[in-house]
Amino acid sequence: MTRRLCTLAAALAVFASVAVLPGTAAADPYVEAVAGPAVSPAIGWAQLGLADRMDIVGANQPSDTSIPVPAGVFPTMLTGEVGSIVNVTDGRLDILDGRGVVLGVVPIPPGAISVPFGVDIAAAQVADGRAKLSFVVRNAGPAATTCTQPPALTLSGLTTTFSGPAPDPVTVAGFLPGYLDRIVIRVGRTPTEHQQQAALDLVAKLTQLYRPMPVRIDVSDDAAPPQAVSPTTRVIDIRDGGRPGITVENAGTPAAVLAITGTGEQLVAQAGLFTDRRIGLAQSDSAVMVSSREGTDLTSTVKTFGQLGISGQTSVAGTTTLYTGFDAAAFGVGPISGATVHLKAHYTPIAGGEGSLLLRSGATVLAARSLDGSGTLDITGDIPVEAITSNVGLALELRYIPRQECAPLNDRVTFSVDPQSTVTVTPGAGNRGGFPALPMAFTPDFDVAIDSPDHLRFAAAAINLIAQQTQVTLRPRITRLSDAAGSGTGVLVVSGGRGLADAGLRPPLLPADGDTVDVGTAAGAANTLVDLHAPLGMVQAFTDRGRAVLAVTGTGDWSLVDTTLDHMRGLPSRWGSLTGDVVATGIAGQTVTLSVNEGDSMPHQPAPSDGWRWWAWASVAAVGAAALVAGATVLIRRRA
Template sequence: MSPMRRLIRPATALLLAGGVVLGSASGAPAQAQEMVIPLDSLGVGETTTFFGRTAEVPFTIPVPPGTTPEVLTGTFQLPIDFTGGFVELYSGGNLVASFPLEAENATAGVEIPLDQVEVAGDSASFTLRAVMDVEGEQWCREIPELSLLNGSVLYSGEAATPETVADFLPPILSTLSIYVPSDPSQPVQQAALELATSLESVYRASDVDIQILDLPGNRMEPGLPGGSLERQIVFSGTGEPGIELVNGGEESAFLRINGEDGQVGDQARLLADPILNLTSDNQVTASGFPTQTHTFRETATLNELGYSALTAEGVGQPAVYLTLERARFQLFVESADLTLTGAYTPLGEERGGEITVTVGGNVVDRFPADDSGEIDRDITIPGNQLGRYTDIAVAYRTTGDVSCGTTQPVALTIDGESSITVTETNAPSQAGFQVFPEGLLPTVDVAMSGGTASDLSRAASILTGVQSLSNAPLQPRIVSWDEAVGSSNPTVFIDADGNRMGEIPRHLAMTDTTLTPMTRSGGGGGAIGEPGSEDVDSARQLTMSEDLSAGSLQAVWDAGNARMILAASSNQNPVQLDRLLDWLGEDAARWAGLQGDVLVQAGDRAPMEFQVETQEPRQLIDRINLMIAIAVGAVIVIVAIVAPLIAIRRFRR
């Protein structure tokens, strides 16, 4: 459940709790015309950092029609050696308000009025400028950081109900429910998955909850209406292709997508296309909408990657930060060459300085500052140091007598024409879940052993989870199981009962009472090896004294077909697989935090992740044996080659 869904509750419950009054999200008439939404659910992020003693940060927040942003609340956390300061609010270039930061224990609560901020369309933009007061005459902090924590926005008014197809998708969406027939056709299956992944990409920053459900009783409408920030879409699977808004202007409004052939995909693609804003009617038919395909690139400048104004100024150590997203380049990256150009303030004879470049916290280049004040460096980053997102920092450190208020600050600028060029390889440099999302780009086949609405829901849960890792669009394609087994395309396999998992490479085999982790053969040319063949004489197993219910999600490099596989299965216990997928969907950080090869839900225990190694560290095998045995209350026979359990980090970009 997303943070927004947890906070938008009926007003009566919050009144009893003495909290903030919110509008109803149950579909009933609202008892109070206010709602509070955390900044994280508005796409701003959990924490906003102001770098430097004086810093400006722009904000853009969505505004649902019928509502007005009234107040931004939160807590500013100050560095320990700063006593307070003030914050200014600007809108449209004009100063709207100014108020002091009154710090106590290095924190200051704020309530920033937003009622005078300009609203354009479905969003409001403003800038906060913060200035901190340093304590005493001490030396200035190199890079002081002021952080806005636990921010939320209070909206007045009631979100308008949609009256046209163009109005159906609101700027803030908490839940999207997609309904399909119990036995959906292949075109409907593919259209539903395309719709789920494309809207996950559109609302990615706000952590929307997207689910695919059976139509209740094979009716053509949802069972219950959604709330004001929830939407429902029904695939009828019949009739002429088209989209119609049903019950427009009412709280029970929903969208129905008709059609049973390939044209149903056009209707789904319209909902994620900018041209949707032109559909000023409650019925529309779309045609000729191509699938959205991700384009890989070999090289890009920082400007092309969206970076501008890469300038920092400070007394001690100004620094410029940027983040490299691996999925924006080639499918599998062997290395990246960073051509870095820029300038810095030359120093006098009494001071010295050094420029350092760090990648992922590791210094990869350093050179002394000289009289030229110019930066022109070529840096190579190995592929195994390039994570899904890689932080790069360029810092200018100076020496000599430095003091607050008297020392002339120095500046550091990185040119936007600095470039990154990658070298492609034919296999991933990393393993398991770390290879996603690009391991499933640009087109991912989806094979389901059952093909039911339940399997479709599981596929959507996995694909939207992977899509949450990047804006690079996934393009799902429904194929038969037999076609997928021998394909060279990246594939998501859904085998809820586990009856056909033996047909594909895997890291973990499961029966009613036995878990058999596979070995992994070594890969060549820097590639991660694929699972080794099963060998009953050498494969170690974990055998239970009683039946064990387990579900798993496995990320496998299929070297024979040169592709990534993401396989979801169970040992005849689909409920366990559903529990695992539900657990992943409860917190977007869980998908981002996966680092291993296999995620297992065993019995009533919390899901566990492990990583398969290409070497056999016996002590680690014994350790993982003991940990799994304790988790499932089983008798150990011996476990195959696995690495230590990896703690699932809660991390979100």
């Protein structure tokens, strides 16, 4: 994610904490960026924090949006599909940038039902980290009025690729170019607790640094470095011992490695250099964090739209909808059980005709109000607990009908959201729970408990996926499972079933002896024990005594956990696509998602009946081989 040094004072403070050691690199690490630019995969607009659908009504009326552009890259291709085409006669769709420069034209043939398109937008102007785009329908037919069907179409499946140089690094600043697709963090076979902490801190900070681009960050315990490293991959070594610092080894070659060294807390402190883009100050082949202090997060139950990045402006003749939303983790208060939206807006006063606004979240109507001659709007609506997730969507449905009969379509009302509007949240765990409650429930801090150092990579993968969904930098804290079990802080646990049971944690699916799995509610009212005769790899999100728990666990073959995590990475919005509370992969390599106790879309989740449990376990068992399912032994026991 694009981060900028906000003030000169902030920059000087960073200089005071970073001591640059002598090096042989040039003063400007980017002058040697001679390699061809690397191009990212297509990134869906939902991942960029934008609606991936736009409804355009009327000819010659611009529909504006802006794409976030991370530092060091530029947008290259815009792809999508034109559909729901109505009353467009021999028309076209013009795509312009913020200067009014035409970037591309999409012809819309007569009678077309849908038109896929790809437009080169590399020439788009980028200002303040965003590229503004305008979409305008041009139509050869007669001018429409409010008495005729105006030209209309829908843009869907919108994606953008980004490009940027990825040269062989020669400096610390140049080690992380604007675009990468993978970062490998090596910790060795037996990482110390400080190596583990430094590795997870790096995963969280680097994921945030590159957000919204979903850069994959892996932690590896391999003794040898990767044999073949692509130009868009970087390798970082974390070594506990020696002089504290950060050094580029094998500089200027494809085998370049960023070595992070130090003893104990000095090693962990080096990760502070990767907070935002301050690493760009280290324009030599080595640097050291002399001191580091994490900034104090401004946790609050009230934030303005401006603080949350919520904005919106449109003009309407007839009806239109503004889509926006907020990141619940931005409040830094952990899980929330409700929210109140106080919406303020300004619009063209309506002297004649009728206008109205309806505010909703999902299918829940929060408030509605008529628009009048005052030109100001001030309404309040409550978001119910069933609509609360880590990313809460809002929709503003606007309607304006002019008084003049058959008025021209340029008789419109302009509507603008006031950035001083507010969202007030109520902390509490009484929400949908499951996967939709994360990363909200893991802010600002959460514990990480790992039963074995070789399972560190699973914790890192989970943090990488979760951190892609929030604008807040996650702060994992390595601890023992016994200590984490007794705290009230959210916790990520990587452990077998025995470790979970000994800690008093009751996930929806608890691995038992051999290949058996115990399914039941946290209350233990009814449990089912299933012997799958085959291993299972699982990621589960559940609530334990009012705090969120994410459990990564398996029975037997833990490579199935890798398959489960890869399945999550392949979803359209990655972690943001998950519902329910269990994702599991069986021996046949098939991955299923279940809602055993939490995380589904029902307003009020009832306690599942025994018959439902049998159906759910038919789904779970399906991830194993069919022959094994046929031989499964099912034992049912009742607990008081």
